[in-house]
Amino acid sequence: MFNILTNVRGQIVGGLTALLMGGMSVFSFAQAGGHESVLRVIPHADLKNLDPIWTTAYISRNHGYLIYDTLFAMDSDFNVQPQMVDTYTKSDDGMNWSFTLRDGLMWHNGDAVTAADCVASLARWGKRDGMGQALMTAMGSMTAVDDKTFTFELAKPFGLVLESIGKISSNVPFMMPASVAATDAFEQITDFTGSGPFMFSKDDWVPGSTVEYTKFDGYNPRSEPASAAAGGKLALVDKVIWTYFPDQMTAMNALQTGEVDFFESPANDLAPLMSANPDITVEVNDPLGNIGFLRFNHVLPPFDNVEIRRAALMAVKQEDYLAAAVGDQAYWSTCYSVFPCGTPMASDIANDIIQVADTDKAKAALTAAGYDGTPVIIMQPTDIPVLSNFSLVTAQKLREAGFTVEVQAMDWSTLTSRRAKRDPVSEGGWNIFHTWWIGADIMNPTSIAFSGNPDAGWFGWPTDPVSEAARTKFFVAGSLAEQQELSSIVQNQAWTNAFSGHLGQFFSPVAYRNNVKGLIKSPVQFFWNISK
Amino acid sequence: MFYVIKRILATIPVMVVVALFVFCIIRLGPGDPASVIAGDYATAEDIQEIRIKLGLADPIPVQMGKWFVQLASGDLGKSYHSNMQVTKLISQRLEPTLLLAVTTILLTVFVAIPLGTLAAYKAGSWVDKFVMIFSVAGFSIPVFVLGYILVYIFAMELRWLPVQGYRSPFDDGFLLFLKHITMPAVTLSVIYIALISRMTRASVVEVLNEDYVRTARAKGQSEFKILLRHALPNAAVPIVTVLGISIALMIGGVVVTESVYNIPGLGRLVLDAVLSRDYGVIQGLILFFSFIYIFINLLIDLSYTLIDPRIRY
Numbered sequence: 001m002f003n004i005l006t007n008v009r010g011q012i013v014g015g016l017t018a019l020l021m022g023g024m025s026v027f028s029f030a031q032a033g034g035h036e037s038v039l040r041v042i043p044h045a046d047l048k049n050l051d052p053i054w055t056t057a058y059i060s061r062n063h064g065y066l067i068y069d070t071l072f073a074m075d076s077d078f079n080v081q082p083q084m085v086d087t088y089t090k091s092d093d094g095m096n097w098s099f100t101l102r103d104g105l106m107w108h109n110g111d112a113v114t115a116a117d118c119v120a121s122l123a124r125w126g127k128r129d130g131m132g133q134a135l136m137t138a139m140g141s142m143t144a145v146d147d148k149t150f151t152f153e154l155a156k157p158f159g160l161v162l163e164s165i166g167k168i169s170s171n172v173p174f175m176m177p178a179s180v181a182a183t184d185a186f187e188q189i190t191d192f193t194g195s196g197p198f199m200f201s202k203d204d205w206v207p208g209s210t211v212e213y214t215k216f217d218g219y220n221p222r223s224e225p226a227s228a229a230a231g232g233k234l235a236l237v238d239k240v241i242w243t244y245f246p247d248q249m250t251a252m253n254a255l256q257t258g259e260v261d262f263f264e265s266p267a268n269d270l271a272p273l274m275s276a277n278p279d280i281t282v283e284v285n286d287p288l289g290n291i292g293f294l295r296f297n298h299v300l301p302p303f304d305n306v307e308i309r310r311a312a313l314m315a316v317k318q319e320d321y322l323a324a325a326v327g328d329q330a331y332w333s334t335c336y337s338v339f340p341c342g343t344p345m346a347s348d349i350a351n352d353i354i355q356v357a358d359t360d361k362a363k364a365a366l367t368a369a370g371y372d373g374t375p376v377i378i379m380q381p382t383d384i385p386v387l388s389n390f391s392l393v394t395a396q397k398l399r400e401a402g403f404t405v406e407v408q409a410m411d412w413s414t415l416t417s418r419r420a421k422r423d424p425v426s427e428g429g430w431n432i433f434h435t436w437w438i439g440a441d442i443m444n445p446t447s448i449a450f451s452g453n454p455d456a457g458w459f460g461w462p463t464d465p466v467s468e469a470a471r472t473k474f475f476v477a478g479s480l481a482e483q484q485e486l487s488s489i490v491q492n493q494a495w496t497n498a499f500s501g502h503l504g505q506f507f508s509p510v511a512y513r514n515n516v517k518g519l520i521k522s523p524v525q526f527f528w529n530i531s532k
Numbered sequence: 533m534f535y536v537i538k539r540i541l542a543t544i545p546v547m548v549v550v551a552l553f554v555f556c557i558i559r560l561g562p563g564d565p566a567s568v569i570a571g572d573y574a575t576a577e578d579i580q581e582i583r584i585k586l587g588l589a590d591p592i593p594v595q596m597g598k599w600f601v602q603l604a605s606g607d608l609g610k611s612y613h614s615n616m617q618v619t620k621l622i623s624q625r626l627e628p629t630l631l632l633a634v635t636t637i638l639l640t641v642f643v644a645i646p647l648g649t650l651a652a653y654k655a656g657s658w659v660d661k662f663v664m665i666f667s668v669a670g671f672s673i674p675v676f677v678l679g680y681i682l683v684y685i686f687a688m689e690l691r692w693l694p695v696q697g698y699r700s701p702f703d704d705g706f707l708l709f710l711k712h713i714t715m716p717a718v719t720l721s722v723i724y725i726a727l728i729s730r731m732t733r734a735s736v737v738e739v740l741n742e743d744y745v746r747t748a749r750a751k752g753q754s755e756f757k758i759l760l761r762h763a764l765p766n767a768a769v770p771i772v773t774v775l776g777i778s779i780a781l782m783i784g785g786v787v788v789t790e791s792v793y794n795i796p797g798l799g800r801l802v803l804d805a806v807l808s809r810d811y812g813v814i815q816g817l818i819l820f821f822s823f824i825y826i827f828i829n830l831l832i833d834l835s836y837t838l839i840d841p842r843i844r845y
Contacts, residue, residue, distance in 0.1 A: 046804060048569075048613035048804075048808060049569060049613055050614070050615075054569070055569055055571045056570065056572065057571045057572075128578070170571065184585070186585045187585055188615050190615065205614075206624050206625075206796055207611065207613070207621065207804075208796065208800055208801055208804045209800075210796065243697075243794070245696070245794050246791050246794070246804075247791050247794065249680065250683070250791075250792060250794050251794075253683055253687065253688060253695040253696070254794070256688065256695075257688065257691065257694070259695055259696065259697065383807070411563070411807060412807075413563040413564075413567070413568050413807060413808060413809050414562040414563045416563075416564075416567040416568055416572070417563050417566075417567040417568075417809075420567060420576045435572060437573075441573065448575065456575065456577070457575070458573070458575065459576070
């Protein structure tokens with residue numbers, strides 16, 4: 001308490017002095033920044049956690065991309081390209097890899113980026129990320145040979161080495177100084193020195209409000225043009241300032257009046273209002289969009305019975321969800337692949353199972369499955385409109401099919417803790433929740449969304465050894481054809497055993513003032529190459 | 533002085549009870565900061581590991597004991613999310629909220645008391661009716677609705693004022709501060725103007741019927757002097773009481789106003805902390821607000837002795 005009062009007293013005394021000494025200047029319209037070019041951004045969420053390895057939150061990932069760099073990165077064709085790495089080699093059997101860093105890589109404090117930093121960063125990431133854990137399981141040793149070269153010696157075959165260390169979404173293997181990467185993977189880092197195109201100052205960070213990033217003059221970009229996360233990262237503005245707006249309407253108004261330049265994630269229903277303004281561009285920047293998920297709890301009745309899960313899926317229809325939750329058809333499309341449509345692993349294997357959309361057939365299937373009227377508890381997160389509407393559509397469709405349904409309203413934070421419970425419904429358990437995955441996170445079977453291992457899998461805990469075996473093999477698959485074959489098995493199992501319901505693909509537009517140029521099309525919002 | 537010391541000492545057990553209550557009520561509620569931190573795609577094992585690291589896996593009495601030890605050393609704790617000291621978070625956010633509250637109170641006092649006094653003086657006239665209609669409307673219109681209406685008129689259409697944000701008078705200049713604080717302060721003050729003007733009217737009407745006012749009139753004093761010297765000072769005790777309660781209630785009002793105008797103040801900090809189950813911040817903030825509440829009540833009680841010399845503690 002004393003600290004607060006001292007701080008405030010200091011601020012007030014200092015401020016009053018400034019007021020008295022400043023004379024007429026106190027009536028000026030002083031604007032921070034002067035002649036600096038500043039990109040003012042409304043991010044999709046408040047940046048609460050600064051460590052993108054400690055959390056999978058997308059906002060922390062986006063923060064990470066501004067201040068850190070990656071060894072490899074995914075381009076817009078989903079190919080992994082070198083980023084910090086200059087050259088690399090691998091042995092014919094794929095068991096030995098050697099990587100050499102580019103010249104001129106530098107931390108924000110001026111020190112050179114070394115191979116030892118990269119090895120330490122990979123080790124920390126490998127303790128938290130799913131693909132990282134798989135890679136580390138196969139890893140014999142990671143060694144920094146000299147300042148610029150490090151090697152992998154695999155103990156067992158692993159086919160996704162580059163895909164793992166070049167993954168585009170959470171947790172992204174960002175490179176940090178070795179001293180920072182030595183932090184326990186389950187504790188937050190406290191030093192935010194990166195080697196990315198922008199620098200972060202913790203002193204200027206106001207959680208819940210503002211984050212400032214300053215251009216790092218020492219950044220040495222690649223010469224190739226930017227392509228998704230890959231290519232040259234050119235910082236074309238002096239500062240990027242994120243200001244979080246808890247209220248969408250205020251955010252839209254601020255964009256309309258030019259108080260901000262870029263609105264990362266406006267609600268779809270605000271898009272027409274902004275499109276009507278000739279100074280604003282509204283467009284979809286993420287080609288993969290988001291995939292809606294209806295998740296069953298496989299360990300509790302009634303959805304411990306596969307026939308009842310399939311009956312539930314017969315009752316629902318993607319168009320109903322997308323119309324209710326997203327609205328404008330310009331921002332959604334149906335997709336019956338477990339992997340995002342338009343990506344290399346997408347297929348139509350067994351997708352007739354989730355296209356029935358017939359209440360009568362669902363009723364008949366439910367009766368045949370021996371449903372005994374056990375109530376279905378649907379957790380409805382009322383603070384996230386899309387998911388709230390998904391929940392209501394499911395409730396209605398299941399009721400029409402003969403299920404007894406109870407919708408329990410709660411906020412998302414409550415849902416995230418409750419969904420981790422495997423307890424019976426009477427002790428806080430649940431039967432269904434809804435969420436969405438960004439397309440980039442479920443492009444192949446390695447995502448935990450497709451786990452068939454009930455002990456180490458994602459909430460809902462399906463059991464499917466066939467799918468799990470295919471996922472395991474996917475990690476060592478050598479060719480695209482082999483990967484697609486294994487992905488087909490995973491999809492077949494996912495639909496046949498009704499792991500989840502897929503509610504279609506939907507896209508969130510971005511909105512920006514017309515003087516903002518150079519946006520990169522990508523599943524992740526990047527802020528390099530943007531000028532204004 | 534003895535009374536003041538006694539009152540200050542009395543805050544200690546009150547704060548202890550508040551701390552206990554807050555600690556328990558947060559833990560009894562649903563949700564868990566670890567699951568929010570871990571993110572949507574974490575496994576149950578990841579969440580449990582984070583709970584252990586944050587000390588949330590400890591038995592509740594152990595967690596409580598640790599927190600009380602912290603409090604005893606003047607440390608309100610840390611945010612589980614940002615890892616920042618709660619005292620730093622509060623000091624970052626205090627200025628916008630404090631200045632919004634002060635501006636609102638000044639606006640309220642300078643508008644509501646003359647308005648209420650005028651309504652009382654002209655009781656039954658169209659002026660009185662107008663003030664009362666305004667008062668009912670002020671009570672009825674939700675803060676966020678009024679906020680959006682003002683934004684639409686003054687920011688979107690006329691472009692006189694900014695839509696959102698806060699500028700410090702100390703860092704950015706007084707005029708810029710004024711431009712940013714005007715709409716939020718007007719939005720927040722309307723309900724208090726409505727409340728205080730009604731209260732003032734009722735008190736002044738009552739006083740104006742007293743014998744000493746009649747005597748003053750009989751002695752030939754002007755109506756202005758009667759209002760200023762006799763009516764208002766005697767009507768002040770209930771007005772100050774309501775004003776004090778209003779300041780305390782304002783803590784709730786700033787949450788909405790700060791959200792509508794995107795002001796990074798304490799109201800939004802509370803809301804964000806609750807939504808993300810940031811126990812450390814919620815606990816620290818509620819203790820801080822309780823302290824402010826108690827302090828305001830003490831000031832109100834002490835102000836009675838200045839307003840009414842008959843009151844002695």
